Amino acid sequence: MADLATPSAAKMSTIDAKADAPAKTQVTKPERPDEETYKKELAKAEKELSAVQEKQKANKAKLELAQPKNQDSPTAKRRAELIEERNKIRTTQQSGKSGRTQIMDRVKRLDEQMKTLQAEQKTARSRMPFRSADEVTQQVERLQKQVDTGMMKLVDEKKALAEITSLNKQKKSFGTLDESQKKIDNIKAQIAEEKKKLDDPESKALSDRYTEISSELDKIKAEQDEVYKNLNGLRDERTKLHEEQQTKYAAVKELKDKYYAARRAAAEYEKEAYRIRKEKQKAENDAYHAGKRRQVAQQKLEEASAPAYQDEILTAQGLIRYFDPSSAEAKAANGPGKFAAQASRTVDSSAIKGTALKKKTDDDDDNYFVGGGGKKKKGGKKGGAAASPAPSSGGDKFNLSIGVIEELGKVGVDTPMNQGDVPNVVEQLKQKLAHWKSDQDKKTKENIAKAQKEIDRLEAEAAAEGQSGATDAGNKPAAKNQAVNGQADAGAQLAQEKDGAADAAYELKKASIEDTNGS
Known part of the structure; x- marks a missing residue:
């Protein structure tokens, strides 16, 4: 099968340019912005x-400042906050004197209450052999392990269980002591807070803050007056x-x-x-x-249009001529051809005297190479006359070349084992030859129809593949086959074309066009 050459890129571009020339419009490629x-x-x-x-x-802030009636403006809100804070400071400072006496009384009462709780707690702790609830828990766990071992005497075990019960009661008493300690700590915190109120730095801080607020309010008023103008x-x-x-x-x-x-x-x-x-x-x-x-x-x-059985017919005719030189096929092959040249004149050799030159075909050495079936006889002339393509007869050995045996296998005829099998082989060859010649036209038409059917099937498959939009379906497309940013890779295109040719050859090879073995 001859390969179909891929059209060159230059030729394709020329074809496309000619085809698109009438409808082509000038389009300027837009530049991508930097x-x-x-x-x-x-x-x-x-x-x-x-x-x-x-x-x-x-500008908006200045306008809002110039319009004090707008209570939602940031300046108005800030001014209201400052005035409110200044009033609170003033009230605090006025109540400072009477408040100090009240603070001292509260501190004294809290201190007495704290000392009472501390005395009660000290008395309760002195009655307990343990200092904390954790020590009680450890003692209970130690006694419980001794009881669980089962190695104690009954009296000791009862004593240990009674001690465990007593320790659990003492553990609850520690909870009461913890609550008492929390109350004491709370009272201490209250006393510390009350004492902080008596410190002079707070009063000084209030005075400083009052001065700052007054200054900021004066500044806001001055800005309002200026902006309003x-x-x-x-x-x-x-x-x-x-x-x-x-x-x-x-x-x-x-x-x-x-x-x-x-x-x-x-x-x-x-x-x-x-x-x-x-x-x-x-x-x-x-x-x-x-x-x-x-x-x-x-x-x-x-x-498919070539005559069917052509190779078989030629092979059978050659085998018939080989095994039966006297057959019509052999005579037709050995006789002059249809288009053989005829002598236009004859030469009278009666007057020619002397020694006649031998033809090359009369040479005894050439007769030695003629394919004979048996051994060469001593008489050179007799041996040369008896030599022929047919196998030797009589008591000579029956020999066939490998080529003849292969040709017999091609036409489906068994190889003769001796000279007696030759007539049967010739008859089989003639029967097959007659069958092939009689069935040649019919088989040729069948081959043409089968080839046309296969061609129609492949065309239908190609059309269906084109409608489905399948491209690159035979092989997985690679990135270089896609031609995303320019032309596709030349090596990839060549590989795809070779793959396409291989696929087509494989599809056509599956359909056998003629039966080479015949009937």
Whole structure:
């Protein structure tokens, strides 16, 4: 099977250029925007926008300061908080004198209560042999282990159990002592808090805070007075800043829109270019495989149209001539051909005298190489006359060449073991020859029909594969076969083409076009 050459890239590009020339329009490839330049310009525009927004905030704060009736403004809220805090400090300072006496009385009562609890706790602890509940628990566990061993006497065991019961009661008493200790600690904390109230640093801190609040309130009032005088100017500034802010915001938005629009345009162009490349490659690939299928189909039809049994007929005729030189086939082969040249004149040799030159075919040495079946006889002339393609007869050995045996195997005839089997072999060959000749036309038509059926099946499979959109289905497509960012790898394309040729040869090989063994 002849290989179908892959169309060159130059030729394909020329064909596509000619085909697309009428409908082609001039398209300029959009440039992908520079990201670093975009980031720098965006940072600059956003910085200008932020500066204007800061000015707007300052202007708004001044306007709120100039309008004290607006209680929701930050300045008004701050002023109200400061006034409230100053009033509290003033009330605290006024009640400071009478409060110190009350604090001293509370400290004295708490101290007496704490001493009473400490005395009770000391008395209770002196009656207990253990210092804490953990020691009681350890003693109970030690006694319980001794009881659990079962090695104690009955009297000792009862004594240990009684001691365990007593220790558990004492353990509960430790819980009462813990509660008493918590009360003592709580009273100590209360005494410490009350004593802190008597310290002078707190009164000094209140006085300092009162001074700070008064100063801040005076500052707020001064700012309000100043801003109120320039209220109209602040309002004009607010309008101007708003317009500037809108301009800066529009510039930032335009910069972003322009950048992302350019990116989308470049991406769309690359996507469309990739789609066109893929469609072009698919069209070229489909055209290539369609031409290849047509060539394969033409070759298979030519092979199927050849006369059937041609090799078998020629082989059988050659074997008949070999085994039976007197047959019609041998005579037809040895006689002059249909298109043999005839002598245009005869030469009278009666007047020629002298020694006649021998022909090359009369040489005794050449007769030695004629394929005879038996041994060469001593008489050179007799041996040469008896030599023929047929096997030797009589008592000579019956020998056949390997080639003759192989030819007999090809036509399905058993090899003769002696000279007596030769007529039967010749008869079988003639029968097969007659059958092949009579069945030749019918078998040829069957071969043509079978080849056409196989071609139709392969065409249907190719059409179904094309409709399903399957590409690269025979083998797993590699990344270099995809041609994502440009042309596909040349080595990958060549490998795919070879794979396609191998697949087609395999499919056609599965369908046998003719039965070489005959009937």
